Amino acid sequence: MFEPVELDGGVVVRLLADGDGPALAAAYTRNREHLAPWEPARTADFFTAAWHERDVAGALTRLEAGTLIPLVIEAGGGDDSGEIVGRLNLSDLVRGVFQNANLGYWVDGRLNxxxxxxxxxxxxLHHARAAGLHRVQAGTLVHNLASQRVLERNGFERIGLTRRYLRIAGEWQDHVLFARLLED
Structure with missing residues (x-):
């Protein structure tokens, strides 16, 4: 159901896989400074292969349970062959009358x-539709205009502002919330 999709330049979006822990640790380490303003404060342990191996195992368990669709962006050509250069998650999938997921993503700073x-x-979003979801929502920091443009280009609509929504970079920060109805 979740086949890899190849983009221009040999970049592939694929499901997270067993064994991706070391490559994820390398990607997060390489992007530590780039991601710091946009993510929760991270401990030193977060940047280790062991931490990411445990996280991958947990993510794959949640995939099997139907509550997470974990994806990675992988460079597949030249010197970067097999290098993870981004991550996307459709998380907290809720079934029943909601059929909703939360979207989170990042891309290597070198490729912005x-x-x-x-x-x-x-x-x-294609994977969300294939999973039978009705709606995907995402939040961005108020000042993350680049991420807001990514969402808008994908048909997301701004649905509001929520105060002190998530603890990012060590502080509770306001977020702009977006939603995309998948039947549109």
Whole structure:
């Protein structure tokens, strides 16, 4: 159901797989400074292969349970062959009358501005539809205009502002919330 999708330049969006822990640790370490303003404060342990191996195992368990669709963006050409350069998650899948998931994503700082996040989010929405979801929601920091553009290019609509929504970079920060109805 979740076949890898190849983009221009040999970049692939695929399901997270057993064994991705070391590559994820390397990607997060390489992007530590780039991601710090947009993510929760991280402990030193977070940047280890062991931490990510445990996280991958948990994510794959949640995939099997139907509560998470974990995706990675992998560079597949030249010197970057097999290098993880981003992550997307459709998390907290709720079934029943809601049929909703939360979307989170990031792309390697070296690749920003190339449309990769926009394309990868579109692929994540395809997977959400294939999973039978009705709606996907996402939140961005108020000042993260680039991420807001990615969502808008994928048909997300701004649904509001929520105060002190998530603890990002060590502080409770306001977020702009977006939603996309998948039948539209």
């Amino acid at each position: 501005g190339r449309g990769l996040a926009t394309t990868a989010v579109g692929i994540a």
